[in-house]
Amino acid sequence: MTIVTEASPAVDEAIADVEEQMSMLFNRARLLWKEAAQKVHPDLQPAAYKLLSTIVRLGSANAHVLADMFEMDKSVVSRQVRVLEELGLVETRADEHDGRVRVLVATPLAEERVREVREGNQRRLREVLLDHPESELRSFATLLRRIAEA
Template identity: 40%
Template sequence: MHPEAADHLERELAVLLRRSRAISRETARTVHPDLEPEAYSLLVRLDDVGDARPSDLAAFFGIGKPTLSRQVQLLESLGLVERAADPTDGRAVRLRMSALGAEKVEAARAARRERLYARLQDWSEEDMTQLATLVARLNSQL
């Protein structure tokens, strides 16, 4: 272990995470003024996977079912998420984004990407690729 390098990394990650939370709050609010960042993360996950069981979403995010249930209820009340019967288990449901949810999330993600591109416009492709590779490696170990 390299204590000084690890301390520096920990400080920089803390700053990155604080900034990321702020950006997530902003992005969530572009989807709907009442949307919390955690609920926006659920929408992004559904956008990535298409549909999912609530229990799978809770496991993916490491949250309890009651917390997930509150977020899903909010998303449903805003017309952003729909429930559908699970074809493999008649007792279970799957969640998917509504057409409105898909439209809003795509617009929010596009705007978020544009802001990132604007901030990194002076970075080389090699630097961005290297950073993405290292962050992916970190994510896989966390």
């Protein structure tokens, strides 16, 4: 059971500011996904990039798991996977543990391009955050995690 207490007007205003900044951050993230997709391949859509980067991070993934993870319709995932395959970025293979199950695996080309995109993103983030003390960064990461899990 969550107990909600009255907040001061200043706290309410600060929370509203957090909400506004998160909205701006999400807009920026969508733009970065679009740019990242274009860096990987000019015909790649942002949704396909999100799937691809997750496949790269996980090593392999099942399309149904990806659909659940991103709360996407399975037909959308299927279309994006088909595009990834056509562009030579993903291969479908039999699962090592259950040959009846098909998994998606990134090609070496995809792994290289996603790594390059991530390195650029990490450089930008490092430039923005480098001047902050470690304790502040860890507190920020904790707050982001709590928001993401809410």
